[in-house]
Structures are given as C-alpha cells and as structure tokens.
Amino acid sequence: LIQALEQYEGTFIVISHDRFFVENVATKIWYIEDYQLKEYPGTYAEYEQWQEDREKAAKKAGLPSPSAPKPQPKEEKKAEATPAKTASPDQKKALRELAEVEASIDKLEKEMAVYEKQLADPKIYQNTSQLKDTTVKFEQVKKELVKLNDRWEMLAEM
Numbered sequence: 001l002i003q004a005l006e007q008y009e010g011t012f013i014v015i016s017h018d019r020f021f022v023e024n025v026a027t028k029i030w031y032i033e034d035y036q037l038k039e040y041p042g043t044y045a046e047y048e049q050w051q052e053d054r055e056k057a058a059k060k061a062g063l064p065s066p067s068a069p070k071p072q073p074k075e076e077k078k079a080e081a082t083p084a085k086t087a088s089p090d091q092k093k094a095l096r097e098l099a100e101v102e103a104s105i106d107k108l109e110k111e112m113a114v115y116e117k118q119l120a121d122p123k124i125y126q127n128t129s130q131l132k133d134t135t136v137k138f139e140q141v142k143k144e145l146v147k148l149n150d151r152w153e154m155l156a157e158m
Contacts, residue, residue, distance in 0.1 A: 006024075022044045028040070028042070094155050097155055098155040105152060108141050111141050112142065115141065118134050119138060
C-alpha cells in the first residue's frame, strides 16, 4: 500500500493511528490547535520535531504549551453542563425514553444480525419451514427497528 501511494501522483487524505504508515506517506500534516484546523507542510517526522521545538520554546518563555487546550472560564463550563442537570422534568423523561429506545435498538440490531447470518447460510434454504419462520421474524424485527429509529430521531431532536 505504501509503495502504491508513493507512486500515486494525485492527492489523498489519510487518517491513521499507524505511525509507520503515516511517516512513510504523509507530505503534509493537518492538526487542530486553538479549535482551528491548521496545516504543517512537511512529513510527520518533521512535524513531530517542529512540535517538540515549539513546546521547548514555550516552556523556556514560561508560556503554556501551544498544543495544550486553553482552560475555559467557569461561565462557559456552566453553560456546557450536562443536559440531565439542567433539564426540565419533561426533558428528563425524554432522555430516559431516549436511553430505553437506544437499548431496544441495540438489542434488535443484534437480533437482526443473527437472522441475517441464518439467512446467509445456504443450509436454511433446504428447510422451507425454517426459512419461512426466519424470514418472518427478520421482517418483524426490521419493521420494529424502523419504528424505533423514527422514535429515536424524534426524541433526539427534543
């Protein structure tokens, strides 16, 4: 993959945790600083060295590290309080229902995966009654999942 990307003359964007891969293909680094997307025009190794140099210079000058997030004022933190603490009783009820709906969706998605796996097995097509039963259950779960997803969307918008 690295060789193919090195030979590629176009542009591509890579998001990876594999440092070896990034070090071998990246020629430009995008990073987030001060809540803004910024660009470093060099390889990943050069970017790391540049960051290290910046942090050393900031430490020498007695400034906070450029990559460290700035502390928020208490007023902003209060504004970002969790919805459950500042929610009205109706909102709390909606949040509880939202959690219940999410749990039901998760359960049905797992159930649906089981039916999909069964329907993907060629052996089921030899037993028509089992095929019919599994297909009916699959369709029921699918319909219920659509209803729950609609309900989830409605609750999430509140």
